[in-house]
Amino acid sequence: MIVFFAAFLALITFWLHRRLVRATALPRPWSVIADALLVAFWALAVVGIATGRGLNPSTFRPLAWLGLTWLATVLYLVLGLAVVGIGAFIWRLVIRRSSSELAEPRRRRRLQAVRAATGAVAVTSVALTAYGVVEAADPRVTHTEIRLADLPESFDGTRVGLISDLHVGPARDGDFTRRVVDLVNTQRPDLIAIAGDLTDGTVAELSGDLAPLTALRAPLGVFGVSGNHEFYSDDGGRWLDEWERVGVTTLRNQRVAVSRAGATIDVVGIHDHSAPEPYRPDLEGALAGSDPQRFRLLLAHEPRQALQASDLGVDLQLSGHTHGGQIWPIRYLVPLQQPSVEGLDRVGETTLYTTRGAGAWGPPVRVGAPPEVAILTLRRG
Numbered sequence: 001m002i003v004f005f006a007a008f009l010a011l012i013t014f015w016l017h018r019r020l021v022r023a024t025a026l027p028r029p030w031s032v033i034a035d036a037l038l039v040a041f042w043a044l045a046v047v048g049i050a051t052g053r054g055l056n057p058s059t060f061r062p063l064a065w066l067g068l069t070w071l072a073t074v075l076y077l078v079l080g081l082a083v084v085g086i087g088a089f090i091w092r093l094v095i096r097r098s099s100s101e102l103a104e105p106r107r108r109r110r111l112q113a114v115r116a117a118t119g120a121v122a123v124t125s126v127a128l129t130a131y132g133v134v135e136a137a138d139p140r141v142t143h144t145e146i147r148l149a150d151l152p153e154s155f156d157g158t159r160v161g162l163i164s165d166l167h168v169g170p171a172r173d174g175d176f177t178r179r180v181v182d183l184v185n186t187q188r189p190d191l192i193a194i195a196g197d198l199t200d201g202t203v204a205e206l207s208g209d210l211a212p213l214t215a216l217r218a219p220l221g222v223f224g225v226s227g228n229h230e231f232y233s234d235d236g237g238r239w240l241d242e243w244e245r246v247g248v249t250t251l252r253n254q255r256v257a258v259s260r261a262g263a264t265i266d267v268v269g270i271h272d273h274s275a276p277e278p279y280r281p282d283l284e285g286a287l288a289g290s291d292p293q294r295f296r297l298l299l300a301h302e303p304r305q306a307l308q309a310s311d312l313g314v315d316l317q318l319s320g321h322t323h324g325g326q327i328w329p330i331r332y333l334v335p336l337q338q339p340s341v342e343g344l345d346r347v348g349e350t351t352l353y354t355t356r357g358a359g360a361w362g363p364p365v366r367v368g369a370p371p372e373v374a375i376l377t378l379r380r381g
Contacts (some may be wrong), residue, residue, distance in 0.1 A: 052201030164320025165357025196227020310348030
């Protein structure tokens with residue numbers, strides 16, 4: 001995968017060279033400087049992807065942070081320069097149809113326009129990335145009230161803290177985990193739900209960065225389920241064992257009964273939609289033998305798992321995974337895979353809340369999708 005990524009990014013880097021340097025006829029020494037920066041950031045991006053997949057995050061994290069941040073800039077450069085390239089191509093066709101005496105002035109104007117547009121794209125791309133870096137570094141608490149017809153009266157007003165998608169590893173460390181834990185604990189939730197994707201790396205490399213989770217406190221319990229990233233760099237079962245070690249009750253296609261003032265609900269958890277064997281999600285197995293009249297709260301990493309949840313009588317599903325799109329305009333692609341991008345939604349008979357998550361995957365950048373720790377107040381009605 002790393003070799004494929006390096007080759008693919010090399011092709012994009014060469015295209016950026018063509019658009020930023022060649023198409024603008026950038027003079028020396030600026031052309032040499034621009035090409036040197038493109039190559040250097042290509043190398044840093046490869047380091048970023050390899051960190052947590054062979055390169056130890058504790059050693060390479062500063063370089064990985066720079067390289068992964070550059071990927072966000074690349075996204076905006078590609079989008080912006082593609083528009084400039086299309087415009088320049090159309091202009092070139094117009095010039096070819098011009099008389100010889102008009103062609104040369106138009107060529108000069110075209111080059112000036114391309115240089116100006118390319119400069120604007122470059123400045124805008126860097127500015128958007130810088131904004132996104134600041135945005136992503138500042139997770140905030142959001143509050144949402146959820147009305148649920150079948151919620152037992154004793155659970156009316158229950159506050160659930162929802163944590164998801166920390167993606168600790170190449171760009172984030174244990175200090176980030178501690179900040180998120182502090183945000184949750186300050187809200188004093190009754191129950192804490194962890195919806196997966198806490199890390200990008202192996203247990204050996206990153207277990208210490210999850211140690212702050214031991215400080216999570218909630219009278220009704222702290223529960224967690226795997227995300228897809230728990231299985232990318234290590235065995236997901238090993239990661240869930242590590243979560244147990246720091247005090248998280250992991251639900252591996254399981255349910256637990258949670259009681260309050262004489263009433264009981266089922267908190268159910270299943271593995272991620274894409275989890276490999278022997279960790280395939282099994283909601284039917286998790287619900288087997290349960291009372292169908294009892295209120296069911298499901299933790300499932302991906303919103304699309306609500307499609308089955310609705311068929312099986314789940315009242316409320318809590319998910320993450322989407323990051324709210326993380327970097328605009330990616331959010332417009334999320335509905336191609338998921339039934340919800342962020343926030344409160346309805347899938348069949350199941351109420352669904354999808355958190356944008358607290359961290360960021362790949363680039364430590366968020367544009368148009370601020371990071372969150374969600375505090376959900378459950379209301380009967």
